[in-house]
Amino acid sequence: MHGRVKVKTSAEQQEEKRKERQSKLKIFRKVINAFFNKVSKEEYDNDGLEITKQILASNSDYSSMWNYRKKCFANSEKPKSEIEAMLNSELTFIESCLRNNPKSYGCWHQRCFVLLKLKTPDWKRELQLCNLFLQFDDRNFHCWDYRRFVCSHSNHPLKDEIDYTNKLIESNFSNYSSWHYRSKLLPEVYPDSSVGNKIAERKLLEELELVQNAFFTDPNDQSAWFYHKWLLGRGHPMQSILSLHVSRFPSTLTCTLRKPIKEEDCQQALVRVNGTVISGKWKPHSSACYMNTWTFTPHEKIGTGLISVSCQVDGVETQITMEIDDNEALCCAKNTIETFCESSSDAKLLVLEEELNSCRELNELEPDNKWVVLTLVFLMKAIDPIRFFSEMKELLKSLCIIDSKRSCYYQDLHSKYAVENWIICADLQSRKADLRNKGITRLCHVEFLVGLTHLDLSHNKLKALGSTFLVFPWLQELKADDNEITEIDGLKALPSLITLSLNSNALSSVELLSCLSTCPNLQHVSLKSNPVSSCEKDYFKNFPFRLTL
Amino acid sequence: MGTIVKDVTFKNDIPKGFLSDTHVSYISTYGKDKDDYEYCMTEYLRLSGIYWGLTTLDLLNNLDKLDKAEIISFVVSCQTDEGGFSPSPRHDCSILYTLSAIQVLCTYDQLDAIDVNKAIKYIASLQNEDGSFCGDVWGEVDTRFSFCAVASLALVGRLWTDCPINTKHCVEFIVSCMNFDGGFGCRPGSETHSGQVYCCVGALSILHELHHIDADLLGWWLCERQLPSGGLNGRPEKLPDVCYSWWVLSSLAVIGKMHWIDQESLKSFIIASQDPETGGIADRPGDMVDPFHTLFGVAGLSLMGQTNLKKINPVFCMPQYVIDRLAINVEILTI
Numbered sequence: 001m002h003g004r005v006k007v008k009t010s011a012e013q014q015e016e017k018r019k020e021r022q023s024k025l026k027i028f029r030k031v032i033n034a035f036f037n038k039v040s041k042e043e044y045d046n047d048g049l050e051i052t053k054q055i056l057a058s059n060s061d062y063s064s065m066w067n068y069r070k071k072c073f074a075n076s077e078k079p080k081s082e083i084e085a086m087l088n089s090e091l092t093f094i095e096s097c098l099r100n101n102p103k104s105y106g107c108w109h110q111r112c113f114v115l116l117k118l119k120t121p122d123w124k125r126e127l128q129l130c131n132l133f134l135q136f137d138d139r140n141f142h143c144w145d146y147r148r149f150v151c152s153h154s155n156h157p158l159k160d161e162i163d164y165t166n167k168l169i170e171s172n173f174s175n176y177s178s179w180h181y182r183s184k185l186l187p188e189v190y191p192d193s194s195v196g197n198k199i200a201e202r203k204l205l206e207e208l209e210l211v212q213n214a215f216f217t218d219p220n221d222q223s224a225w226f227y228h229k230w231l232l233g234r235g236h237p238m239q240s241i242l243s244l245h246v247s248r249f250p251s252t253l254t255c256t257l258r259k260p261i262k263e264e265d266c267q268q269a270l271v272r273v274n275g276t277v278i279s280g281k282w283k284p285h286s287s288a289c290y291m292n293t294w295t296f297t298p299h300e301k302i303g304t305g306l307i308s309v310s311c312q313v314d315g316v317e318t319q320i321t322m323e324i325d326d327n328e329a330l331c332c333a334k335n336t337i338e339t340f341c342e343s344s345s346d347a348k349l350l351v352l353e354e355e356l357n358s359c360r361e362l363n364e365l366e367p368d369n370k371w372v373v374l375t376l377v378f379l380m381k382a383i384d385p386i387r388f389f390s391e392m393k394e395l396l397k398s399l400c401i402i403d404s405k406r407s408c409y410y411q412d413l414h415s416k417y418a419v420e421n422w423i424i425c426a427d428l429q430s431r432k433a434d435l436r437n438k439g440i441t442r443l444c445h446v447e448f449l450v451g452l453t454h455l456d457l458s459h460n461k462l463k464a465l466g467s468t469f470l471v472f473p474w475l476q477e478l479k480a481d482d483n484e485i486t487e488i489d490g491l492k493a494l495p496s497l498i499t500l501s502l503n504s505n506a507l508s509s510v511e512l513l514s515c516l517s518t519c520p521n522l523q524h525v526s527l528k529s530n531p532v533s534s535c536e537k538d539y540f541k542n543f544p545f546r547l548t549l
Numbered sequence: 550m551g552t553i554v555k556d557v558t559f560k561n562d563i564p565k566g567f568l569s570d571t572h573v574s575y576i577s578t579y580g581k582d583k584d585d586y587e588y589c590m591t592e593y594l595r596l597s598g599i600y601w602g603l604t605t606l607d608l609l610n611n612l613d614k615l616d617k618a619e620i621i622s623f624v625v626s627c628q629t630d631e632g633g634f635s636p637s638p639r640h641d642c643s644i645l646y647t648l649s650a651i652q653v654l655c656t657y658d659q660l661d662a663i664d665v666n667k668a669i670k671y672i673a674s675l676q677n678e679d680g681s682f683c684g685d686v687w688g689e690v691d692t693r694f695s696f697c698a699v700a701s702l703a704l705v706g707r708l709w710t711d712c713p714i715n716t717k718h719c720v721e722f723i724v725s726c727m728n729f730d731g732g733f734g735c736r737p738g739s740e741t742h743s744g745q746v747y748c749c750v751g752a753l754s755i756l757h758e759l760h761h762i763d764a765d766l767l768g769w770w771l772c773e774r775q776l777p778s779g780g781l782n783g784r785p786e787k788l789p790d791v792c793y794s795w796w797v798l799s800s801l802a803v804i805g806k807m808h809w810i811d812q813e814s815l816k817s818f819i820i821a822s823q824d825p826e827t828g829g830i831a832d833r834p835g836d837m838v839d840p841f842h843t844l845f846g847v848a849g850l851s852l853m854g855q856t857n858l859k860k861i862n863p864v865f866c867m868p869q870y871v872i873d874r875l876a877i878n879v880e881i882l883t884i
């Protein structure tokens with residue numbers, strides 16, 4: 001179904017083709033019927049093997065026929081040596097099928113099946129077969145998978161496989177499959193003892209040089225750039241408690257985690273007051289299975305006086321002290337640059353700085369190469385996202401022009417970095433966030449902002465206040481004037497919201513506001529300069545809050 | 550040495566708009582002639598073919614063009630003693646066609662026509678210790694089969710109540726197939742491929758486990774599939790294709806990043822891949838059409854809000870109203 005070009009043909013040619021196909025079909029049907037005859041009689045013999053060969057040679061997707069052949073090898077009551085010979089001749093047949101259709105799932109699986117059946121499989125020969133097929137098409141993922149199958153069953157040294165990818169990459173840098181394979185091999189062969197890093201640093205620095213050579217040789221090939229991003233970045237962050245909130249009246253403890261957890265993980269949590277474990281019930285903040293924020297209601301009220309409360313959940317722990325007069329207390333984890341990127345040793349920083357300089361030079365030579373520009377951004381982010389922020393912002397802006405198809409990606413990336421930098425520098429303990437004029441198109445990392453009572457997002461480029469906003473249990477005042485907001489369904493049932501300001505946005509209908517009726521404490525909403533502001537006053541009369549239009 | 554971007558260019562005589570009526574006639578006459586060569590040669594995937602055609606016609610508001618009774622009795626005739634479905638009678642069953650059968654029957658609201666419990670038992674029997682699924686009794690493992698299992702069980706209402714599989718291990722296996730680029734391959738260690746991304750993201754969405762995904766990283770890889778022509782490829786340095794366009798687009802939709810590609814130029818690419826003479830949509834402009842690419846072209850346009858088309862569900866690739874009728878809630882990330 002792929003890559004069949006439609007050619008204009010004359011009526012004569014069409015008629016000729018129709019006749020040819022008609023006779024082909026006749027033969028095809030005859031063979032198919034003979035095949036199903038064999039199946040229904042449960043005859044698994046050489047005759048059947050010959051019949052199925054006729055179809056599979058040109059149509060290797062006919063899986064029932066491969067299955068039939070598998071049964072022939074499994075059921076055969078022939079002597080073992082004869083079966084071994086049959087299996088070996090099957091390998092020859094599969095190879096000829098693969099030459100016709102190197103991307104057939106059925107063929108490759110048949111080969112795995114046969115190899116596992118053989119008493120003395122020749123894994124060396126199989127590896128050579130892989131070499132041959134990868135020489136013909138070095139992106140054939142079926143063959144790569146088969147190669148991994150061969151290696152794992154023959155205990156082939158992974159180091160040799162790294163050498164093999166070296167060889168392929170040397171002959172052609174544009175080889176995504178090889179880079180991918182390296183991302184699997186290196187952490188196995190050169191594991192790192194320290195937490196969080198993927199590869200031992202010595203190897204990582206070597207690898208950075210190799211990939212740099214690749215993108216300098218061919219700056220338009222995306223494979224190396226993707227791989228480079230992986231070398232720079234880090235995988236998932238570690239679990240940690242971002243904030244812990246305790247209140248005496250009502251008696252609750254609210255814990256926000258970096259990574260979302262399930263209710264069953266919560267049930268394992270331990271809450272201690274002055275060192276004594278207390279019992280109670282955990283509840284999520286919405287109906288989703290996985291949540292970052294969970295609230296604990298103790299069976300007995302949290303007492304008065306100076307107390308220390310600790311929470312141990314999902315392998316992490318934090319504690320908070322409540323003064324005698326406090327009704328509530330919030331404790332937020334301190335954030336640093338490392339909160340959002342991998343920490344770098346001096347040796348690595350030196351390499352990254354050198355790379356940054358080389359990329360700047362490359363950028364001067366090829367100013368329109370988007371991969372260079374984006375990699376400059378990634379390098380700056382890895383070296384020092386605060387020091388380089390204004391430059392990163394300019395580069396991302398230029399990417400929106402050079403690579404306009406993906407402009408929203410670059411804008412969202414900028415928004416992420418802007419919010420991360422704000423979080424690194426902010427005093428979250430104050431519970432007020434001023435995120436005005438950041439040019440952001442989305443609000444990420446809301447789990448860091450859960451404790452807020454006041455949030456100002458005015459003068460940005462937000463298009464919607466979506467479900468990410470559902471996370472604010474204490475938010476009293478939300479301002480998002482002068483954005484491009486068309487939807488606010490994320491403001492549903494915000495429990496503490498009193499004042500909402502959405503002046504100068506793009507809210508177009510009264511129905512969009514209906515979710516606000518579910519905010520129990522909402523008193524005032526300002527909607528000046530929205531398309532909806534010009535609606536008849538009558539439409540708004542049912543809202544239980546004061547409106548400024 | 551320099552990389553030349555693999556892409557297509559449009560000829561001058563490409564169709565201007567969406568040719569809804571020609572697609573209806575292409576699909577509704579496909580297979581009417583039981584001696585048609587193409588039709589006969591694709592017997593080994595017939596049941597999936599029916600799902601492609603039926604879903605296309607439903608999206609085009611022309612489901613009644615098909616003979617419902619005939620289709621249902623064909624589906625019924627494909628259920629084997631093992632409980633699973635074969636692509637056509639006499640063939641062997643596999644989890645691929647079991648999903649197709651369930652999809653067709655759900656669209657017709659006729660699940661009662663088959664032995665559902667037996668089908669469920671078959672699906673559950675294919676799960677391995679590590680959570681992965683085999684495609685059939687012969688043991689090929691692939692994340693496609695994980696998707697088939699999860700989607701089938703969700704459609705028959707057995708994922709959340711009385712679930713016969715180990716969903717925890719199922720998720721763990723899928724996550725073990727995640728790669729350096731945020732995408733997924735067939736098995737642990739396999740290279741990312743957008744068909745596989747669709748399956749893994751879809752299964753995680755149905756299971757409400759999308760938090761395992763690094764949406765920014767995967768979204769970047771996915772939006773880089775878009776080529777200057779507007780079409781999307783399945784892997785780096787490959788040609789654009791209408792079916793890959795669907796797998797990438799729907800994955801982006803599930804992780805809330807559909808705005809990271811240029812939808813207008815993707816629409817033009819799909820429009821240009823139509824054949825105005827025969828109806829139907831090809832893998833790319835100028836190629837021969839087939840029902841497979843016709844569905845994914847139409848589905849893509851539906852997801853991008855094309856008027857006069859029914860809304861598609863990005864995970865099941867079935868009309869949204871069917872998913873609503875079954876009260877299935879998939880997880881969709883927002884920005």
Ligand SMILES: [Zn+2]
Pocket residue numbers: 002790791792793832842
């Ligand atoms: Zn295709």
